[in-house]
Amino acid sequence: MPRVTGLYRYPVKGFTPQRCESLTVQPDGRIAGDRVLAVRFADAASPEDRDGLDYWPKSKGLCLQDFPTLAQLQVTFDGRTLTFRDRTDNDAVLVSAGLDEAGRREICDALTDRILAGPDAGRLRRPGRLPLELVGDGVTSRFQDRPRGFVSLHSEESVAALGEASASVTDAPVDDRRFRSNIVIDGVPAWTELDWAVDGTALTVGDVRVTAQKPIVRCMAVTANPDTGARDTNLLKVLTTQVGQAEPSLGVLLLPADAHGPGEVGSDSGTGGVIRVGDPVTVD
Known part of the structure; x- marks a missing residue:
C-alpha cells in the first residue's frame, strides 16, 4: 500500500525545508507553519501590499530559484526563533534570532553579508534589492x-x-x-x-x-x-x-x-x- x-x-x-514527523493541513488547504515568513527586496514593498496571503511571487524576495546558494543554509523555526545554519561550515549557526524588530534586522544583515560574499552577490547588488526585510507574522501561511x-x-x-x-x-x-x-x-x-x-x-x-x-x-x-x-x-x-x-x-x-x-x-x-x-x- x-x-x-x-x-x-x-x-x-x-529557502530550505524543515523536516517534520507530522503536518497539519488547515481547512483553507494550506499547511500550518508553511511559508509563514519571507525575505523581501526593498523595492517590492508598496502601501497597498498585503505581503502575501493571496499570492506572493518569487521575484519579490530571496528564493532558491534565483539565489541557488541559499541551499547551503538549513532553516529551522520553532514559532519564536528563526535559525539559519551553514552546511558549508559544519552546520554552524549563521544567525538565530526572534521576530522582533531587532531580530529581523539581525537576520537580514547576516543573510545580506553571506550572499554578498558569494557567487550570488551580483543578483543582490541589483538596484532596489537592499536592504532586505523579513516579513510575515510567523503564524499565517501566506507567502504562496x-x-x-x-x-x-x-x-x-x-x-x-x-x-x-x-x-x-x-x-x-x-x-x-x-x-x-x-x-x-x-x-x-x-x-x-x-x-x-x-x-x-x-x-x-x-x-x-x-x-x-x-x-x-x-x-x-x-x-x-x-x-x-x-x-x-x-x-x-x-x-x-x-x-x-x-x-x-x-x-x-x-x-x-x-x-x-x-x-x-x-x-x-x-x-x-x-x-x-x-x-x-x-x-x-
Missing part, C-alpha cells in the same frame, strides 16, 4: 506561489525515474529535496501522481481527504544541488526530452475536499487534519 515517507514545511518562502495555496505531493518512484532518465546526461544526484514538496510518498508507479492531476482523483492521506488539482510545473530551483547550491543538472530539459513531457512536471497540487480559501464563505467541517510519516495513502 502507498504510504507517506517524508513530510516537509518551508517556514521561510524560497499561487493564489489558492495548495499542498504539494510527489512520489519517490517519480524522482527515481527522473534520476534514471538524467543518468545519460549527468551524474548529479537527484533526490526528493530538489522538488520541495510538503508530502513524499512511495508505493505507486512512477508518474502516477500526474495521472491523479488529470483525473481530479480523490485520495485519503492520513486524516485528510484531498483531491488532486493540477500537476506541478517545475522551475529553475530543481537545477540546484540541494547541498551545495551549484546548478549541476538541467532537470527541466530532462523532463521534456528524456521523459517526453510537454511541460517539465513532477508532483501534484492537492486541496482538502470541499476546502474554502481565505475569505470564502462555507463550512470547513472535515476539510483539514493531520498527516503523519507512515500514514497510508488510499485512492477513494
